[in-house]
Amino acid sequence: FYYSRYDEPKAGLKLTGLNEFQKLYFHRLGTPQGEDTLVYERKDHKDWGFSGHVTEDGRYLLIFVNKGTDPKNAVFYKDLQEPDAKVIELLPEFDADYGYVANDGPVFFFTTDLKAPRGKVVSIDLRKSERDQWQTVIPEAAEPLKSVSLVNERFLCSYLKDARTSVKVYDHQGAAPAKFREELQLPGIGTAGGFSGERKDKETFFMFTSYTVPGSVFRVDLDSLKTDLFREPKVDFEPGDYETKQVFFQSKDGTRVPMFITHRRGLKLDGSNPTVLYGYGGFNISLTPAFSASNLAWLERGGIYAVPNLRGGGEYGIEWHQGGIKARKQNVFDDFIAAAEYLIKEGYTKPARLGISGGSNGGLLVGACMTQRPDLFGAALPAVGVLDMLRFHKFTIGWAWTSDYGSSDLAEEFSTLYAYSPLHRLREGTRYPATMITTGDHDDRVVPAHSFKFAARLQ
Template sequence: MKLTLSALAIAAVLATPAQAQGLSYPATRKVDQVDGYHDTAVADPYRWLEDDNSADTKAWVAQQNEVTDKFLAAMPQRLPVRHIYTELYNFERFGIPFHEGGRYFWSRNDGLQQQNVLYTARTLKDTPQVALDPNALSKDGTVALSGVVPSRDGKLLAYGVAGAGSDWQVWKVRDLATGQDLADRIDWVKFSSAAWTADGKGFFYARYDAPKEGDALKGANYFQKLYYHRLGTAQADDVLVTENRDDKEWGFGAEVSDDGQLLLVTVWKSAGSKNGLMVLPLPKGAFAGGKPQPVTLDFDAQYNPVAVVGGKLIVKTDKDAPRGRLVAIDLRHPAPAGWKTLVAEGPDAMTGASAVGGRFLLSYLHDAATLVRVHGADGKRLSEVALPGIGTASGFGGRWDERETFFSYTSLTNPAEIHRYDLKTGRIELFKRPKTAFNPDEFETRREFVTSKDGTRFPIFIAARKGLKFDGSNPTLLYGYGGFDISITPAYNVTAATWLKMGGVYVIASVRGGGEYGSAWHEAGTKLKKQNVFDDFIAAGEWLVRTKVASPATLAINGGSNGGLLIGAVTNQRPDLFAAAVPQVGVMDMLRYQNFTIGWAWATDYGTSDDAAMFRALYAYSPLHNIRSGVKYPAVLITTGDHDDRVVPAHSFKYAATLQAADTGPAPKLIRIETNAGHGAGKPTSKIIEERGDILAFIANTMHLEVK
């Protein structure tokens, strides 16, 4: 199957698709709501859509979905694209194995299972047994595993489940010998895993108080606390380990050192990458009470604990090293003046560190592609892990006294394959390689560099069929994110593979706001500098047009969450540059985002409208507030989930209503609202295929492309 674009179709791409002629959007009621921000009055006529549980909003959702469903169903590309997507999604996929208590654990999906299944085996040669199958937890496949943590002896499994894409989790404990759950149940967990004590008698976790009615609209009114749960007791009896009532933005991550003698508490504050670090002794591997003591609570840099080695706490930090370094801290004298640098900052950004087999495995990004270097206990560089090519590697977990680790490797055109790495011999062995209907040998990826408006240079990765002629006629899909220190690196995904197999070109842009070049790169795309992100992405689009990879008639853009904000902002700023735009679960109302659920935590990247200078910056790019009536826009498909409790659907609802009410030309402006779905994590396979297939079919339909 392939996608074809005739010369006549190219000329007609910016015309209205046949289905859009006479398209009538539901009338959206307006209210007389005006808010004062400093010296500016801002109207918010669709404020009522913020209540996603009201009867009026539910009726609006049904009306919008009726219009969208009718449009999508009439697209001749829909079924062929869904067929290709299903074919490419249907392949065996594996998670990265890890070892605990004499058992190996890894996840597997046979292809079209709604959720990945957790398996366990005593050796890698044994036939694996099912440890936990989340597909048995719900009829519709919307209940997903949010985390799994075996006890040190490998007998028990703490696991979290979340339903309908929600961030809320329930944690339970399973006896792996019997396959039965214990009576223990932990509620109101969000943004937390579990950390077993070495004696196996309980675990640490972070939770919120049970929310009261209306708290969904008052996200800052609850705060996280760190607890210890002893097996066999009620959650009401769990021991409060630490909290901070004076700063409700604090959250906690917990892990126990390999020797079981120390609890390492990472203190996060909002969604920023800067954090605090505390420790609590665990005598004889047990929790004996007490309060964690700070190593640092300055929140001036990243402090990520790696291991406890030789009585020293090893930490990856960007303190005085924007691209990262490895330090050793004597906990008897934890003042920063006494920290010893084990591995100094280098030219590449250190993005990860682990301690396995008496070695430190340090992951770096070199122009947004992974490098992994091996260092000895003294910090001396020993070797480099031989990766298959320019792509993304992850994993490398394990314990200091183990000799093996596992990692995955992927690129834009290579599905993730799993490797075993022997720390003693340096030997790399293939563990699992997926067999797919996508043939990577037919495609190629190249890295290019684009110069942004202010002269900043950044990489983009372009995947296309080998030998494809670049004459501006190629349907091209450009993806970006640009925020929260999250690096966009070349990795296989079925959306890209489907687009490539259809004959398109797929491009990712590693713009500012991510972590590709360290903390300075991230900060250059935040707060008052957020416009840099949009400038970078626009520059990538202009580069693709200038070099004839694409043209404005054949260029589409896509991004989700913070990337949805990116797509909304650049669509407003350069509607002439793109044929289609698909913002998914986007942050669209930059003046009120902090008022909903966890939104307050994003102020580290965005700032808030409470500050006069930040208000002006936010108001200048907020997708909701900068839709330009009287200007011809590309076709827009907005996607969200009605149960999204991270980026609440009100963002997309209000944006869609405003876009439909404005005079932005005849191209469709539609919103696809997935019911009983959230932000994306844990979404069942069937919903993924339907939604992402519709996205690609919408783009193909906009460009009048024939999909065979």
């Protein structure tokens, strides 16, 4: 199998040394790692990261190239049937997101958001790969396209419709446009994932979950497209005792933002309910309904669990993501604050009973909001948060996040970062909400110094 790695850090720099110059290796099972073959590296690009994927027919090695966390990527390939084949740069421009679906020999099918911000499927023939030769196989839809698989000669396309999964099925017709067949019937409103398999398979499987439904596995008959329950976990609770609502509220600039609210049925909207507001809002990541045993314990004790789909995420495509990055990052915090104000206005809770929670980029979200609006929350739980926005890029993999955050090394971005950096927003004499900061003492991703400095300053 193929895998990517960085060189081991120098002594004493495991938690601080920069992760640069990633390499792609091949490992043969049963042999020592020291004998692994270096397949690809780029000494001229310290910020390039690689992932290798072999096509189902075993003919080609695809090398996906990323620059940090920017969703735009490049795609190279190597013909594995040619002993001395060179790596060919098929899509080298880093101008869009490209994802491999399948191939018919030299004809490849990719998902892409090139000139299609919500995504589409195109075919590219390696023998004539010029862009004017590409064919659109599945056009852009009203909802963002999140994944595609080709099983039993049918494209299974997963979309997000207001942060909920919908799956459309298309008949594969070679490089020509696929023919829409029908929308797959899912068990309910929630998140579905999976739908993988080989081209010849007559069935596929997916997992379905929601805030009140534990993850269950379903089987799909790919001839009839009928689904049936295959496996479900045993959890000692009654789903019917709880409900999830999806509401929409207006952010500071008038943007319409969705939010899921889950609680016991019969909840009284008297402003007294303990509430956890959880968020992320970054890196094109979508927050979709998912079951959690720890959240269930909170719900059983009368708590409310609310999750807004903030800008910076991927719930509505490229525009939604770009609406919450760099100079527009404040939109994410405004969305979260507006979600809190909605919960209070509608009688779900009050500031003293409202806690906010998030991890990593979500920890930044919590830190920014508790320093901008300390009056709005009764408790704050920033977990492994990115809290020093002026120095985050100087440690381990932090440089990779500049595609979302920007960099304090650039004068035009320094002022934006400084304006909301949680560490630098703390002010003497301000009454902040009760705060519990958590981190990992060996976290080599978001180094614990962020949390240590924030805690020291907050005290």
